[in-house]
Amino acid sequence: MSLHVQVALSLPEWVHAQVDTGHAYPGDESKVALAIELSRLNIEAGSGGPFGAVVFDAANDRIVSVGVNRVLPQHCSVAHAETMACMLAQQRLQRARMNRDLDDNIVGRYVLATSSQPCCQCYGATVWAGIDRLLIGARSEDVEALTEFDEGPLPADWVGELERRGIEVVRDLHRDAAREVLRRYGQSDARRY
Ligand SMILES: [Zn+2]
DSSP states (O other): OOOOOOOOOOOOOHHHHHOOOOOOOOOHEEEEEEEHHHHHHHHHHHOOOOOEEEETTTTTTTTEEEEOOOOTTTTOOOOHHHHHHHHHHHHHHHHHSSBBOOTOOOOEEEEEEEEOOOOHHHHHHHHHHTOEEEEEEEOOOHHHHHOOOOOOOOTTTTTHHOOOOOOOEOOOOTTTHHHHHHHHHHHSSOTTT
């Protein structure tokens, strides 16, 4: 068996038709609404689990990148919606921390909107990704009640830990709509994604 030295991750083809990078999404609610719409489209297309995320440029409310869960199609446990969106934004911006350059100068402000509260992996990823705001739809308890996913352990004061690192957290945006996608997924036999 040959040694693998590269990982290639990609979003499903349908995102090209569904995502308009020229459109502005003012306000917190419209940003999370798009993340939830991506989560819904992902399960309808059978292209991954019921999670969507979007990175926005806070200067103009436009999309920098999007992500959907790609774990099972791409055999990759880290390919969650939030990590996909952050990795793709960092590649587009050519910065490991979106909001800072190599000299630690602030070069922009970025918002990560996600259909559900980040799991323990994505929580850790958001600490280093260089985002300024985190907007969340469903809560982790919704994910665990409506699906079989384990969200993993988080610090008891996970919101405070982010805010102490300069990341503002806004929760419960379109929570019911996000829960509806999770419920639909949990009730389907589509849990192979
Ligand atoms: Zn995650």
